[in-house]
Amino acid sequence: MSGQQTTRYIYDSIASGANQTFYEFFKNFNSKTEFQTNLTTNKLDSSESMVIKSIVATSADFVHLNRTNILNVYVGNQCVIKDLPLMFNAGIKGTDYARISSGSTRASEVEIRLLTDIVIPPQVSFHATLQCSSTPTAENDNVTLGFRGYGVIFSAGNTF
Secondary structure (H helix, E strand, O other): OOOEEEEEEEEEEEEOOOOOOEEEEOOOOOOOOOOOEOOOOOOOOOOOEEEEEEEEEEOOOOOOOOOOEEEEEEEOOEEEEEEEEOHHHEOOOOOOOOOOOOOEOOOOEEEEEEEEEEEEOOOOOEEEEEEEOOOOOOOOOEEEEEEEEEEEEOOOOOOO
16 A cells, blocks of 8 residues: 555543443544544545554553453454453563563553454444453552554655
8 A cells, every 4th residue: 555654553532431341442532632542534545555463452450450351342343352350461460462572560551462363444343342350440540551552654755
């Protein structure tokens, strides 16, 4: 695909409600600031695409050792990551998924490097869901999910 090759990080944040255990990312962008999301829609532009190399989840409270968090990622109508438990890469909970990374020692963040690339093609919708265990996040906690990887962005070239 023509365009400028680049690294890319897309993210979406949700302020949790009281006793909230389910989050849906990259669905609702209304009244969010640039600090809460860097997208305006859950589709990349017709001249953009992305290869997801790692998934990053951050929150002040949700990655505790006694909590189970299940992540699902959807591209188009297909579930490309199903029921991925995040707790193994958080703190001292267990063994990391990939030997190329070590688990975070901070209980507020999780990064999982993917061994198989996930591609988000142009103009294809995507979203993610996070189901937390019965121990909910604190009210007004900022829960953020991000995708890191490589992308192609629009490059005007010699047309301007």
